Amino acid sequence: MIQRTIRRRECQIGEGWPDSVPPLLRRIYAARGAHDPQQAQPRLANLLPPDSLGGLAQATALLADAIARDRHIVVVGDFDCDGATACAVGVRGLRMLGAAHVSYAVPNRIVHGYGLSPALVDELAALRPDLLVTVDHGIACHAGIAAAMARGWQVLVTDHHLPGDRLPPADAIVNPNLRGDAFPSKMLAGVGVIFYVLLALRRHLRVTGALAGCEPDLTALLDLVAVGTVADLVPLDANNRAFVAAGLRRLRAGQGCAGLHALIEVSGREAPRLTAADIGYALAPRINAAGRLEDMALGIECLLTDDARQARELATVLHGINAERQGLQQNMVDDAEALLAKAGISDEILPSALCLFDPEWHPGVVGLVASKLKERTHRPTVAFAPAEPGSGLLRGSARSIPGFHIRDALAAVDAAHPGLIEKFGGHAMAAGLALSLDALPAFASAFRAHAEAMLDAALLQSVLLSDGELVATDFNRATAEALRDGGPWGQAYPEPLFDGEFDVLSWRIVGERHLKLEVACGTLRLNAIHFGGWHNQPPPPRLRLAYRLAPDDYRGGQAIQLIVEHGEAL
Numbered sequence: 024m025i026q027r028t029i030r031r032r033e034c035q036i037g038e039g040w041p042d043s044v045p046p047l048l049r050r051i052y053a054a055r056g057a058h059d060p061q062q063a064q065p066r067l068a069n070l071l072p073p074d075s076l077g078g079l080a081q082a083t084a085l086l087a088d089a090i091a092r093d094r095h096i097v098v099v100g101d102f103d104c105d106g107a108t109a110c111a112v113g114v115r116g117l118r119m120l121g122a123a124h125v126s127y128a129v130p131n132r133i134v135h136g137y138g139l140s141p142a143l144v145d146e147l148a149a150l151r152p153d154l155l156v157t158v159d160h161g162i163a164c165h166a167g168i169a170a171a172m173a174r175g176w177q178v179l180v181t182d183h184h185l186p187g188d189r190l191p192p193a194d195a196i197v198n199p200n201l202r203g204d205a206f207p208s209k210m211l212a213g214v215g216v217i218f219y220v221l222l223a224l225r226r227h228l229r230v231t232g233a234l235a236g237c238e239p240d241l242t243a244l245l246d247l248v249a250v251g252t253v254a255d256l257v258p259l260d261a262n263n264r265a266f267v268a269a270g271l272r273r274l275r276a277g278q279g280c281a282g283l284h285a286l287i288e289v290s291g292r293e294a295p296r297l298t299a300a301d302i303g304y305a306l307a308p309r310i311n312a313a314g315r316l317e318d319m320a321l322g323i324e325c326l327l328t329d330d331a332r333q334a335r336e337l338a339t340v341l342h343g344i345n346a347e348r349q350g351l352q353q354n355m356v357d358d359a360e361a362l363l364a365k366a367g368i369s370d371e372i373l374p375s376a377l378c379l380f381d382p383e384w385h386p387g388v389v390g391l392v393a394s395k396l397k398e399r400t401h402r403p404t405v406a407f408a409p410a411e412p413g414s415g416l417l418r419g420s421a422r423s424i425p426g427f428h429i430r431d432a433l434a435a436v437d438a439a440h441p442g443l444i445e446k447f448g449g450h451a452m453a454a455g456l457a458l459s460l461d462a463l464p465a466f467a468s469a470f471r472a473h474a475e476a477m478l479d480a481a482l483l484q485s486v487l488l489s490d491g492e493l494v495a496t497d498f499n500r501a502t503a504e505a506l507r508d509g510g511p512w513g514q515a516y517p518e519p520l521f522d523g524e525f526d527v528l529s530w531r532i533v534g535e536r537h538l539k540l541e542v543a544c545g546t547l548r549l550n551a552i553h554f555g556g557w558h559n560q561p562p563p564p565r566l567r568l569a570y571r572l573a574p575d576d577y578r579g580g581q582a583i584q585l586i587v588e589h590g591e592a593l
Contacts, residue, residue, distance in 0.1 A: 026370075027401075027485040027589050029522050029569050047497060048509050051490050051519050064509075065265040067242065073223045075205040081195035082220055083227040085154060085179050090122045091233065094153035099139055100129040100323060101159040101213070102314030104307045108251030109158035109181075109214040111280070111326035112244050116221040117156075119239035120228060126150060127327075129319045132387050133411050136418075137448075137455060139167035144174070152176055159213025159255075160184070162198055163448040165191045181216045183257075184448050185430055208262045214251030215266060218244060245270040246279030247326060253299050254307035256452065258515030267299055267511040282325035285338035286310070296576070299511040300518065309338070312345035315387030348388060355384050355392045359406065363396075370400075375483065376474035377404040378467035380417065384408035390420030390453070397422040401485035403429060403474055405456075407463065416445075417463060421454040426482040427474065430454045436469045443469065487569045487589055489522040498547055500581040503574045522569045524593060525549075532557050542566070542585070550575065553587035563592040 034054035036046075044052075044060065057063040073079060089096050096117060100110030110127050117125045128147055130136065135143045138160040144167050147155070154177045161168065161180035168178050168191040178193040185200050197220055199206040211219070221241055228234045249270020252263050259267065273279045274287070274297050283306065287294050290305035313322035321344075325337035359379050368374065377396060384392070389406040397404040407419040423429035430449040433456055437444045443466055447456035458466055493502075512518035525542035533539045538556035542549050551570065569589040575582035 027487055027591075029487045029489050029567070029589065029591075031489045031491050031522070045502075045505055047493075047502065048505060051506075051509070054490060055516055062261060064268060065261045067245075067265055067269050069261065070265050071207055071262050073219045073226075075207065076197060076199060076219055076223075077201055077204040077206070078195050078197040079220065079223040082179050082181070082197050083224045085177060085195055086117070086122075086156075086220075086224050087227055087231070087233065089154045089177075090117075090120065090228075093124055095124045095126070095151060096122055096154045096156060097147060097150055097152040098125065098127045098156045098158060099143070099147075099160075100127060100319065101138065102129060102132050102319040103159070104254035104310045104314075104322075105213045105251040106159035107310050107314070107319055107322045107326060108247045108254070109212075109217045110323050112214055112221070112247050112251075113156055113158050113181075113217045114327060115247075116217070116241060116244055119241070119243075120221065120224055121233065126152075127323060129314075129323060131318055132314060136410065136457070137446075139164040139171065139178075141166050141170040143167060144170040147171075148174065154179065156217075157181060158217045159251075161191065161193065162186045162196070163191075163446065165189075168193050181213070181220055183211050183213050183216050184450065187448075208260055210258045210260045210263055212252045212255040212257045212263070214248050214255075215257075215263065218248050218266075242269065243273075243278075246273045246283055249274075249299075250283065250302050250306055250310075253302040253511075253513055254311070256514045257450075259299075259511065259513040260515070264511055264516060267513070271297060271299065271511060280326055281329055281331045281334035282327070282338065285325070285331070285334040286341065288335070289338045289342040293576075296507075298507060299513050303513070308348070309341045309345045312348045313341055315391075316344055316348055316351070316385070348391075351385060352388050352391045352395075355381070355388055356395045358384070359392050359396055373400055373402060373483075374471055374475075375402065375478045376471045377402050378407075378463075378470055379404070380407040380463055382409060386410055386418040389418070390422070390455075393420045393422040397424065401483065403427050403432070403478075405470060409460075410457070415460045417458055417460055419456045419458070421449070421456065423452050423454075424482065427478055432470070432473055432477070435473050436466065439473075440465065440469055487520065487522075488517070489569055490519050491521060492523045493521050493572065495545060495547055498544075498549060498572070498583065500574060500583055503572050503583045506572055507574060518571060520569055520571055520588060522567060524565065524567050525551075527562050527564055527566060530562050538562065538587075540585075540587070542568070549583070549585055550578075551585035551587050553590060556587060556590065562590065565593045566590045567593055 032054040036049050036053045037058040040049050052063040098113040100106045130143050156179045162182040180193045180196045182198045249267045286306045292301045310322040313319050386408040389408045393404045393406040403423045405419050405421040407417040410416040410418045421429045428451045433447040445457045528541040530540050538553040540551040570585040570587045575584040
């Protein structure tokens, strides 16, 4: 395993905290840059207003005209969880605002490739749309948008991905990451962008009198906004935390759409205690699985239905697809590690970046393989698979480490080697691309060379940031629940992590890869679980652990446990 270093966070706790916030939480919030309750746990009242988000005037005019003239609006989603939730928000929200003729479409990963492509436009012709609304994509779909407009359709792009050198020829574009856009937060997920469009549309319809005194409550969509925001791993700045917290409150209260509650049930979670981590590890993978192995329309239908029975049936199907995805993913990760070993790459000899390909891999799962290898090696990783069996076109997914902007890295390779990459797009930490099989060796060489030029030894060192030690009186259920409920925690606002020295009293292997421990700190005896922690060697008698403190709901009562992220011998 790659060596990891535990480093403690520094913070300075400010004044003005109410007595209801425990000192431990104040320290944790301050270490994340939140110095008062409003910053620590922002509410919907603290949401940024939509006024400064560019393109809203044109977007709301298009939508209001389409609603008034009973035009056919087709919301075009994407095949990941952000795209699916954004599609469901778009369809539900437009119907709530008076659109009588709304449908949706979503590309099939294998058949159409990414986004609004000319091939998808050809299929959409049967629907006879008047206005296409892209969600979570569109900013890079030049050919597809041109094809749609050539048919006489209007196109509204709502996206959050970084734009290229030129913008597509759409009628309107809403994207906080456009150059010069004044919206203060650039962190919105695709589902957040379409939600803001709906807020602006509601205001437009209110001003023009089109709502006729019947104004819909768009907060009913925030369960979907929360799921898409967490799933897409966008940084949880204050604005996104307000979204996620509001969505979690709805789900915990038994509100929200039938599909999400069915997914909570099949994944074995409990709605009253749902967390952002449950979204990321339980709900989102089941929605994503449809787009990876089957058709994301299954996931979108689950999010759109109001029939509890149908929702359970669809959630059960998604649960089964996810189980298949898990098995396929593990096989592909095993293949990837074998490829590294065959190439002589080990934890002691690691290049600055990894580029992997197997002709038998599934294009819907390569992103998960890249993510697993990135986590294990702490190196930017790109994994490729044939776009379809036997194809000479490869689809790749890239995952990165802090300090290395993966989308900018692909742009640099593309600029230095024009024509090598057929298309690409993404974020700082994740991106996708397509290239020919013949171009793979040249791409791998160029990508590694760029990484070597940009990454120094410090960035290649895996660092775990700890919130320090817990004292003996912190190891209790009340503290564990306060930490769980003190979020939402997530990307760039991480769940509290602590470190300390422990004696190992006993251990056993669970599920082939996991390590179950009983540890002692002074007179305290504590249960601990280290997922993926078995490496074919017994743990040493004394360990320094980096861990999270969590309620042990399996044991119930006042039980707690340590969720170990890292252990090192003392």
